[in-house]
Amino acid sequence: MIDLLDLQKHFILTHLKEGDVAVDFTMGNGHDTEFLSKTVGERGHVFAFDVQEQALTSTSEHLRKVGCPDNYTLILDSHHNVKKYVDVPIKAGMFNLGYLPGSDKTVTTMRKTTLPAIEAAIDLMDRDAIILVAVYPGHAEGNAEGKMVCEYLSSLSRYKVCATRVNILNSPTSPFFILIENKP
Numbered sequence: 654m655i656d657l658l659d660l661q662k663h664f665i666l667t668h669l670k671e672g673d674v675a676v677d678f679t680m681g682n683g684h685d686t687e688f689l690s691k692t693v694g695e696r697g698h699v700f701a702f703d704v705q706e707q708a709l710t711s712t713s714e715h716l717r718k719v720g721c722p723d724n725y726t727l728i729l730d731s732h733h734n735v736k737k738y739v740d741v742p743i744k745a746g747m748f749n750l751g752y753l754p755g756s757d758k759t760v761t762t763m764r765k766t767t768l769p770a771i772e773a774a775i776d777l778m779d780r781d782a783i784i785l786v787a788v789y790p791g792h793a794e795g796n797a798e799g800k801m802v803c804e805y806l807s808s809l810s811r812y813k814v815c816a817t818r819v820n821i822l823n824s825p826t827s828p829f830f831i832l833i834e835n836k837p
Contacts, residue, residue: 657828660819661785662688664832665745668783669693673744676777677701678732678770683712685747690721699725700739702732732770735777742779750798751789767798768805774833775814781837791826799829806831 669675671694677686680701689699703709709727716725728738732748750767774784788799806816813835820829 657787657819657830661747661787661830665689665747665783665785666692668781668834669745672696674739674741674779675699675745676735676739676743676747676774678735678746678748678774679703679750680708680712680727681749682708683715685749686712686725686727687716687719687721689745689747690716690725693724695722695724697724700728700735701725702728702730702735704729704731731766733766733773735770735773739777741777742782743774743777744779744782746774746777746782746784748774748784748786750787750802751792751795768801771802771805771833775809775835778814778833778835780835782835784833786831786833787828788830789828791828796826802831806833812836 669692673693674697675689675693677689677699680686680703686699686701693699701712706729709729712727748771771786778784786802788795788802790796790799803818809816815834817832818829819832821827
């Protein structure tokens with residue numbers, strides 16, 4: 654059976670290299686931040702966003718514990734404000750929509766900030782870059798968010814970006830992800 658997390662990393666690694674800049678738009682507990690940090694290495698940089706202090710604390714502890722290089726900036730702010738902090742082209746971005754794993758699930762990503770964040774991520778893309786959006790349609794906001802993201806991306810010119818959806822066909826409430834790639 655396909656492991657969606659492994660598949661996500663495979664696609665990211667076709668674009669992201671040592672020395673690049675990446676953004677974790679939803680840091681959570683820091684696992685995507687760790688992956689990006691170790692991939693870009695000491696010469697690269699990762700910006701990671703979350704609106705919850707708990708996420709920053711958890712991520713900071715996790716990154717130190719696993720020995721990540723000191724190549725990241727953790728930001729307590731919404732991902733839709735990315736351009737206030739990132740003013741260089743990015744090679745990769747990761748969104749893990751939904752709620753903070755291990756939390757009480759009362760705070761989730763929301764359509765009103767997710768769409769502007771994805772639009773900003775696309776604007777920040779370097780040549781031959783990738784944005785990955787993981788969607789969790791098993792709860793009401795996640796389902797609405799996923800539909801909104803798919804609708805928006807399907808409206809974009811295929812000459813600007815290629816948006817590909819990867820999902821399990823016979824499990825409609827399972828998580829799925831979307832790859833947004835631009836031309837090299």
